[in-house]
Amino acid sequence: MANFQATKPTIDYSLYLVTGRNYLPPGKTYLQSLEEAIQGGVTLVQVREKDAETADFLEIALQTVALCRKHQIPVLINDRIDIALASNADGVHLGQEDMSIAVARKLLPPNAVIGKSCKSLEHVREAIKEKVDYVGLGAVYTTNTKDVSAPGKVIGVKGLRSILAELEGAGMPAVAIGGIKSNNLLRVLHGGVAPSGHGLHGVAVVSEIMASTEPRAASERLARIIRSWSASPRVPASFSSFEASMYTAQRVVDSAAKLLAQVRELKPLVHQITNNVVKAQSANATIALGGSPIMAAAAEEQADLARIPGGLLINFGTVEDMDGMLAAGLNANLNRKPVVFDPVGVGATTYRQTCAHVQLLNTWQPAVIKGNAAEIGAIVNSDEVKSQGVDSLGSGFKDPAAVVRLLSKQERCISVLSGPTDYISDGSTVIRLSNGHPLLGQITGAGCMLGTAIATFCGAASIAAERAAPGDAYGSLVRGDMLTAAAAGVLALTVASEIAAQRSDVRGPGTFLPALIDELANLTPEVIRQRAKVEVDDE
Ligand SMILES: Cc1ncc(COP(=O)(O)OP(=O)(O)O)c(N)n1
Numbered sequence: 364m365a366n367f368q369a370t371k372p373t374i375d376y377s378l379y380l381v382t383g384r385n386y387l388p389p390g391k392t393y394l395q396s397l398e399e400a401i402q403g404g405v406t407l408v409q410v411r412e413k414d415a416e417t418a419d420f421l422e423i424a425l426q427t428v429a430l431c432r433k434h435q436i437p438v439l440i441n442d443r444i445d446i447a448l449a450s451n452a453d454g455v456h457l458g459q460e461d462m463s464i465a466v467a468r469k470l471l472p473p474n475a476v477i478g479k480s481c482k483s484l485e486h487v488r489e490a491i492k493e494k495v496d497y498v499g500l501g502a503v504y505t506t507n508t509k510d511v512s513a514p515g516k517v518i519g520v521k522g523l524r525s526i527l528a529e530l531e532g533a534g535m536p537a538v539a540i541g542g543i544k545s546n547n548l549l550r551v552l553h554g555g556v557a558p559s560g561h562g563l564h565g566v567a568v569v570s571e572i573m574a575s576t577e578p579r580a581a582s583e584r585l586a587r588i589i590r591s592w593s594a595s596p597r598v599p600a601s602f603s604s605f606e607a608s609m610y611t612a613q614r615v616v617d618s619a620a621k622l623l624a625q626v627r628e629l630k631p632l633v634h635q636i637t638n639n640v641v642k643a644q645s646a647n648a649t650i651a652l653g654g655s656p657i658m659a660a661a662a663e664e665q666a667d668l669a670r671i672p673g674g675l676l677i678n679f680g681t682v683e684d685m686d687g688m689l690a691a692g693l694n695a696n697l698n699r700k701p702v703v704f705d706p707v708g709v710g711a712t713t714y715r716q717t718c719a720h721v722q723l724l725n726t727w728q729p730a731v732i733k734g735n736a737a738e739i740g741a742i743v744n745s746d747e748v749k750s751q752g753v754d755s756l757g758s759g760f761k762d763p764a765a766v767v768r769l770l771s772k773q774e775r776c777i778s779v780l781s782g783p784t785d786y787i788s789d790g791s792t793v794i795r796l797s798n799g800h801p802l803l804g805q806i807t808g809a810g811c812m813l814g815t816a817i818a819t820f821c822g823a824a825s826i827a828a829e830r831a832a833p834g835d836a837y838g839s840l841v842r843g844d845m846l847t848a849a850a851a852g853v854l855a856l857t858v859a860s861e862i863a864a865q866r867s868d869v870r871g872p873g874t875f876l877p878a879l880i881d882e883l884a885n886l887t888p889e890v891i892r893q894r895a896k897v898e899v900d901d902e
């Protein structure tokens with residue numbers, strides 16, 4: 364062996380390029396692409412050659428090491444200890460089926476960096492015991508670069524998050540790998556944070572850079588998102604704008620009143636995929652508030668709709684249109700539009716649980732999740748509150764504030780727990796609202812209207828934030844303060860319900876519903892200020 368690095372290199376894992384000459388586009392040479400990728404911001408390189416003969420692999424490793432040394436970028440070798448030694452690389456990356464870490468340690472010099480692939484909690488527990496230098500977690504998404512078709516090989520963003528929780532306190536860097544592109548990177552970084560706050564050190568990509576005809580631009584795009592994400596403030600769920608101590612009841616009321624005026628002025632498009640029971644009612648509530656509803660569920664139209672600023676509501680009351688829901692959320696994330704998820708009746712069937720957890724929440728990032736006690740319980744895997752169809756049974760959670768904080772940290776979003784008192788949290792601050800009227804519980808679709816109202820206010824808040832500071836938003840999936848927007852949506856519906864219920868022409872649920880739509884339309888910022896019953900708790 365030649366002179367391996369004298370000390371273990373300090374590695375910046377943020378943009379980790381895993382190579383492969385097979386993926387190069389016509390007209391690009393390997394070294395040309397590699398150098399351009401490094402110029403674009405790659406911080407670490409792994410030489411991965413799945414089909415090369417040994418001599419060829421060694422030659423490409425030697426060339427890679429020579430080029431990377433020039434740019435002071437560390438190089439690891441995929442699978443092959445002999446090639447790492449012979450090329451004087453900085454270490455190796457080993458998979459679950461490769462040579463054991465213990466044997467690799469014996470063969471390699473003490474300063475060699477050893478990384479290991481993990482896709483389960485058991486894998487990372489083992490990797491911690493083996494004291495590897497870092498772990499590669501994935502595949503996060505499906506990919507054409509490697510066969511990940513066997514069950515359990517694609518872990519999703521939620522799987523990534525639970526593995527990261529296991530790494531808490533281990534001091535072991537983790538990178539995510541598998542299907543990561545510039546259009547889903549922010550979602551991976553945002554979603555790749557465990558409830559404890561433990562996050563990724565970087566992402567590893569193959570095809571997004573190697574297959575690009577412009578590898579420098581491809582790396583620059585990724586690096587810019589990573590830099591911007593790292594520099595953005597770390598509030599627990601990332602969709603609130605302030606540290607906990609900065610929220611006060613007065614601030615929430617003022618923001619809600621101001622946002623109602625903005626809804627009326629901006630008329631946000633409120634795109635809704637919702638259930639058949641409530642479509643017309645929810646569209647009317649949107650118009651009454653000042654928004655512009657479109658009820659559109661076909662997967663084919665989601666990319667076009669997502670480009671129009673506003674908010675998106677995904678309510679799976681009758682769990683149809685899964686393809687549309689998947690495409691809508693994904694496109695909304697891409698366009699930084701807030702997604703409000705109303706998982707109606709999610710605890711009622713296993714099918715709904717799978718749709719919510721395995722499909723929707725693994726595919727896109729909601730800005731807000733809103734539900735009754737049974738629905739929120741099903742999302743946080745608590746059986747404290749049982750469901751009966753779409754309704755909650757019993758008197759609710761013993762500690763609702765703890766539940767909404769947990770949901771926000773678990774799903775990395777604002778959570779809204781509806782009930783006689785509504786609880787809204789970003790994982791730290793909890794806003795308690797006690798407006799509303801029992802007649803809301805006597806009409807169908809009141810909860811769905813609440814989702815609509817939240818999506819309307821979130822849409823207005825995001826448009827207002829874009830207009831106030833156009834341009835740089837690379838580090839955030841959504842602009843605007845979604846915590847106060849969610850509170851404003853709840854206040855609008857509950858305050859309007861109180862006024863409607865007091866009207867002399869309202870004699871029961873049948874006359875209450877049209878009166879409620881009237882009072883949503885009549886609502887003013889002043890009425891919100893006068894009637895809002897708001898309390899705020901910090902953690
Ligand atoms: C950073 C990183 N993470 C995971 C892998 C996958 O390694 P492995 O499981 O050994 O599969 P192959 O790459 O050998 O196909 C990786 N290479 N890099």
Ligand SMILES: Cc1ncsc1CCOP(=O)(O)O
Pocket residue numbers: 381501502503505506507508509511540541542543567568569570571
């Ligand atoms: C090597 C590897 N290990 C898990 S997924 C993967 C391939 C990642 O490639 P891409 O970035 O092109 O999806």
